């Protein structure tokens with residue numbers, strides 16, 4: 001019996017009465033329909049009995065044509081390489097659902113987001129404040145519903161106050177943001193400190209919503225989405241376009257030709273290399289180690305030129321399309337790729353050996369920002385963050401995509417669970433990526449780079465995960481008619497990693513906050529891909545009078 | 561060989577076929593109930609012509625003639641240049657501005673594939689649109705007294721019949737509008 | 739620690755100065771570079787495929803009276819080359835031009851105008867004159883329909899539906 005059938009049987013036997021239906025809609029992708037009242041029990045079964053790892057929740061406004069809302073909780077069964085989706089169909093009037101955060105604490109943001117954007121009420125959330133929508137967004141307007149146009153600009157509600165969490169008794173608030181220094185991105189942390197020790201924190205983000213999901217399923221066609229997907233992230237955009245394209249290919253059952261898959265893998269690994277190099281530079285910059293910053297960024301530059309030669313663009317390659325890639329990787333460019341890789345490998349190893357016993361650096365990194373394996377599992381963190389806690393989670397192995405089934409992917413883990421571990425994971429991964437590209441160039445098959453796709457039928461679902469430099473990105477697509485998606489759900493890896501920040505900062509020293517947060521390699525803007533929001537009014541309101549006064553008080557406190 | 565049959569005599573302008581087509585194809589109808597001289601309703605859909613100008617006009621070969629003789633636009637290949645819209649003699653292709661593709665009757669290929677009738681055929685209350693074996697349809701059309709075959713495009717495509725009428729009456733009816 | 743610092747010093751010294759002398763020396767872009775799109779107005783038929791394909795919606799089409807205006811807002815361009823990929827006339831190509839800084843956004847806008855053909859019957863837009871001339875030239879040979887039979891190129895879709903039915907009805911040609 002195949003693994004898939006085994007799971008189906010286990011679920012139907014082991015969870016009697018929980019499921020209404022279970023089917024394999026795409027290879028290795030199971031969809032189980034669950035009655036609304038059974039959602040918590042089923043989630044518990046999936047997590048505890050099947051070892052499911054929660055990935056993301058996708059809410060869908062299915063009122064047209066099915067007449068209901070649909071909630072899809074997507075889980076990964078890593079060992080079996082299966083995606084298991086629990087789908088719950090909800091009444092169109094006042095849809096509500098039980099929260100699964102009791103089972104999976106990391107589902108909190110996904111559920112809050114669904115509450116904001118689709119108006120599906122989640123019962124039992126411990127924190128049901130707004131997550132995505134700005135404080136002055138009107139109450140009953142849920143922008144991801146299909147009857148709300150993508151370019152809506154409602155009047156801001158006057159007098160709306162930011163919903164902040166109060167600090168514990170005796171603690172002082174240190175506000176970082178809403179424009180996060182060092183990383184130069186919009187994020188707003190409120191740290192509750194007692195002396196120099198952090199006793200709690202609060203996070204408000206999503207100041208930079210660009211409405212990308214909504215655009216993708218209302219204004220853009222299948223062939224336009226890859227280009228906007230690529231712009232979800234300014235550093236690892238190619239992973240998003242690959243993830244979207246593979247998800248659609250899975251949905252319609254037409255894979256990209258093998259050569260295209262190899263090209264995707266090569267570009268993805270090039271991206272990982274330059275992203276990790278960039279990250280090391282930033283991390284060094286955060287702790288004031290400018291030599292490593294300058295030298296790593298210098299090393300990165302030839303890679304960027306290489307990508308420009310391959311794709312025509314330095315960063316947003318624009319090479320992906322549903323069905324394959326738009327540009328070939330001709331043989332005459334291979335020696336150049338290998339040359340650049342050789343240089344990078346040599347220089348990277350040299351830099352590694354130069355900095356690895358730098359005591360100042362080690363003091364800044366070791367035992368800072370701890371994430372225990374249990375906490376990592378509970379918050380569903382991903383990428384180097386989870387691998388730095390000793391858990392071997394890597395989408396390239398868990399759910400092989402592109403050409404990874406054939407490449408020597410070495411899942412690198414360190415188990416000191418601190419910033420140092422995350423740093424070492426990235427350094428060694430870079431070297432592993434170089435090896436993978438060498439193998440891929442050698443084994444790359446000949447043939448087409450674009451599959452022949454005549455039609456994209458409506459109503460098909462597909463899930464794909466791609467291991468970004470920051471962790472696994474997840475795209476869920478539901479195809480629609482008229483050459484457009486009906487739903488596109490994107491989860492950037494920082495989405496789950498950021499949720500682990502409160503636990504990571506607890507009892508830490510305030511001076512370590514920048515590098516601890518930096519060690520997640522957070523990408524705030526990717527996380528905030530969702531809604532069309534008036535950013536201006538959003539951030540202006542966040543700087544309320546009271547907040548300003550709070551900041552002044554803080555300065556007084558320091559000068560005392 | 562199966563063909564679509566339009567009996568232009570029976571349409572009662574209920575436009576149920578348009579609604580059916582719309583539902584089947586995500587909100588855009590590809591069959592048009594056209595009023596002649598303000599009184600005569602006639603459903604028009606792609607004729608799946610034998611000398612298909614649309615196919616010839618398409619610069620990217622997005623329109624294909626299937627083995628069954630249906631002329632089908634592969635939406636994923638279409639670049640929405642609109643040339644087929646101009647080239648089609650019967651005005652049955654329209655550019656879908658939202659989906660950015662050319663849209664026309666595909667004989668409900670997805671329904672035929674799983675053994676169902678095209679949506680308009682199933683819906684039409686007067687059975688003015690039918691789908692079936694060419695010979696059988698022709699036999700039925702010939703057997704009907706008072707009907708004239710106005711278009712049968714080889715052994716493929718669409719068979720269209722119209723009511724017979726005295727030539728004089730027609731002249732009179734059209735001379736006004738000419 | 740000391741050895742580490744020495745290694746760092748060697749890395750820095752060996753790297754030396756890496757900044758390029760640009761703009762005092764030209765920066766050469768690789769072959770196949772995606773620079774500013776360049777439109778060849780003589781080839782373009784104004785069909786609008788590029789406008790539909792462009793993910794950044796750079797290309798705006800407006801039909802007014804008997805003119806179609808295509809406005810290329812290249813300030814919004816994302817250099818994806820989709821326009822180049824779809825253009826059936828090969829009229830738009832991405833050049834190697836990348837020095838686009840300017841103090842006037844108009845420098846990044848290109849306007850092309852085309853004669854429009856409107857429906858003989860109702861005045862609805864049919865297409866540009868170039869598109870229709872192109873079709874009229876190709877059609878007879880490709881389809882085998884003779885030139886004088888091709889009478890519908892100047893009609894909009896709705897009027898074509900009516901006209902074709904009326905013609906059929908008026909012919910009343912018995913089948914045999």
Ligand code: SF4
Pocket residue numbers: 605606607608609612613614615631647648649650651652653664
């Ligand atoms: S679209 Fe027009 S030209 Fe093409 S087959 Fe149908 S009726 Fe004929």
Ligand code: SF4
Pocket residue numbers: 617618619620621622623633637638639640641642643644645661662
């Ligand atoms: S609109 Fe699409 S189907 Fe029609 S001619 Fe252009 S590319 Fe071909």
Ligand code: SF4
Pocket residue numbers: 777781782783784785786787788789824825826827828829830
């Ligand atoms: S696709 Fe080509 S021919 Fe058509 S309007 Fe654009 S540039 Fe002109």
Ligand code: SF4
Pocket residue numbers: 775791792793794795796797814815816817818819820821822
């Ligand atoms: S290169 Fe891309 S973004 Fe620029 S005009 Fe062409 S299609 Fe639009």
